[in-house]
Amino acid sequence: MFISEAYAQAAGGSAGGLESLQQFLPLVLIFVVFYFLLLRPQQKKMKAHREMVSQLRRGDRVLTQGGIIGQINKVISETEVSVEIADGVRVRVIRSAISEVLAKTEPVSGASKDAASKDEAKEEGEAAAEGVEAAPPAAKKTNLLGKLLGKN
Template identity: 60%
Template sequence: MLISPAFAQGAGGAAGGADMLTSFLPLILIFVVFYFLLIRPQQKKQKEHKAMLAAVRRGDKIVTAGGIIGTVAKVVNDDEVSVEIADGVKVKVARGMISNVLSRTEPAKGGSDAEDKADEKKTEEVKKD
């Protein structure tokens, strides 16, 4: 027998747990980097987009996911809006397909005509002074 058998050197029992931690440490660090550079900013962007879609109202100028620019003519329900893309041309668009709001309108006053006339008188008085 000219060839002697080779035996593997046994690892110590106490060093096995620490060795396992050092082998998983790079994977844990990669996950942390991915979380802060990719996952967290994407979640923030999704939250902002959802808030923007919830705030869409009549008169807002929007861009759809297909690139069509139009003005919101009517909010039909929670899932769709009616958009005027040209004079007299209205299309229904799913709210989720709105990619951007170009310009916002001021919120409508929720009062009666008498209150509106009183507000106009106050502004006229301020202008006179």
């Protein structure tokens, strides 16, 4: 009697492999949904934060995790920066404690800076030859606009 029951359970066990896979499948699906809804976005945020922290420069206005707003005065090392939070008040902050860059300073390329200074020197030279002081660029644009509109 016991032997026949053992054979019956063994014969039913071969179909049980598929059944156990069906029971395991919802758990796998829950893990996949969990990964795409929670883990992956968090990893993207961490990667963006690491990139933002690595690109910090002198002159950037930043917000720390503690809520302090200041301007980066000096990059001390790969892990620390000096942030000026008021006139003459400087605080050393760990880079990872910076939560947001409020205003980013743009690098000035050497070629455009040299070209701009050459143009200004040329205009000043022409104005000096005429005996007139060089006008600021904004005034020249207004004067040009006046000429175009017939209002000199």
